[in-house]
Amino acid sequence: MPADTAAANGPADAGAPLFSARIREASWSRHQGLDPSADADAVKDPGVFDRLFDGSLSVDDYTRWHAQQYFVYEAIEAAAARFADDAVAGPFVFPELARVPALEADLRFLMGPKWRSGIEPLPATRAYVDRIDAVSADWPGGYIAHAYTRYLGDLSGGQAFGKAARRNFGFEAEGASFYEFADIKSPKAFKEEYRSRLDAVDLPEADKARVIEEVLLAYDHNGAVLAALGEGLGRNPFEPKVIAAICHHMNIDHVADTLVICQGAGGQRGAEAARMTGFDGEGADFAVLVDGAEVAVRVQWAGPLSERAEVRPEIVRLFTESKAALENA
Known part of the structure; x- marks a missing residue:
């Protein structure tokens, strides 16, 4: 993170909310909408998250959820490779965040060596991937928005998902290695550093507003994938x-x-x-x-x-x- 960027932006933005705080505030309602504990009194069919936490999610449906995530991270990490040397997006490309190798290992463990032949993106997943590909083709802010939404979520609530999966299915490593960040010793410190880079990012105000809108869209796409998965819970008799x-x-x-x-x-x-x-x-x-x-x-x-x-x-x-x-x- 260039030290002079933060210094240059500081006086002009004195008293204004930090960019990371603006993103968090704007996306809070979307985040709550995906949280199964956000409205405990609401009448709804239990979804993927609900069933994972109450122990009723089958390992087969967990595997299908894992498979859909594979396509999303494949797209994000392809964008990361393109932006690794970019002055704006490069500071948000962290090798220690990469999830595709862990997802591949998990799916091999869950489905066997022929796992790749048995997964296909749902229409909602395909729409999500197409959006990532389109918005991060040549816009650094597009990569930043989608990487932020997924990876900081994985380091936060995602850790509870990993614990639930290990508890419910007896996984020791593979099967839930997606949730393990072996090279990040302190998720809290890492997230603080990530947000400090957001606050210092060299983007014009119009692009910052666009990043926030893209974060909201990423939440909506993720919600659509979860809804599609929810519709099929327990319905496929084949492993x-x-x-x-x-x-x-x-x-x-x-x-x-x-x-x-x-x-x-x-x-x-x-x-x-x-x-x-x-x-x-x-x-x-x-x-x-x-x-x-x-x-x-x-x-x-x-x-x-x-x-x-x-x-x-x-x-x-x-x-x-x-x-x-x-x-x-």
């Missing part, structure tokens, strides 16, 4: 590791068959490529390349499934019927 293994098998060993299913049962006759991205008791999800763009396709099972052994025969049926339909078209 994430099972989904990852079957998706990997289809996408590596049965690439042509997957494409046939999407062209036939999926109704995408012009599909150029396809991959299975997930499934539940009602149907399977695919990402299909059509005219150079990837589109989501949902194919329903003939009836509800609940056991791993039921999935293969249903996929064989879909392939057989799709192949026949394409040949007779």
Whole structure:
């Protein structure tokens, strides 16, 4: 943090709230809205946070939440790499904050070595990632806003999430390593330093106001992801590791068959490529390349499934019927 920046801004801003305080004040209501204890008397369905703290969140739904976070941090840390040497955003790029390696380790532990084949961003997550990519493409303030919102949250309330996950699921390290910041000895001191850098950041007032608006938008996107996850709590009878293994098998060993299913049962006759991205008791999800763009396709099972052994025969049926339909078209 350049010492002369703070000195130069000091006299002109005498008596005005510090930038970090302005961000905290503006985002307080959003923060409270995500806090399950903020309104204990409100009538609502328990969400991800509520179930984590009361011990009713399943390890499968915890894993699905972890997977969505992976995509968000992947985007933020790609932006960090771009801004590492930037005069404005560079002071907010801390290697010790990086979460992607920990998330990868956790997901490998939770889902097995084929974990990457079994995760796909929800539409709300994709919108969040697209926003991070767009606003931090060439604007330092965009990176600062999204990094601040996520990382300082992880060092604050996120620590309670980690404790709850370790308590509920018996994790010792992997599984909840996302919440461990081994290279930060004092989260309190680190957060104070981070806020001091915010107070000294060399941004014009218009950009500071824009950063605050972007922080609020980051909270809204995070809330949308949590709401989407909340809608699916307890509804998928298949473990994430099972989904990852079957998706990997289809996408590596049965690439042509997957494409046939999407062209036939999926109704995408012009599909150029396809991959299975997930499934539940009602149907399977695919990402299909059509005219150079990837589109989501949902194919329903003939009836509800609940056991791993039921999935293969249903996929064989879909392939057989799709192949026949394409040949007779």
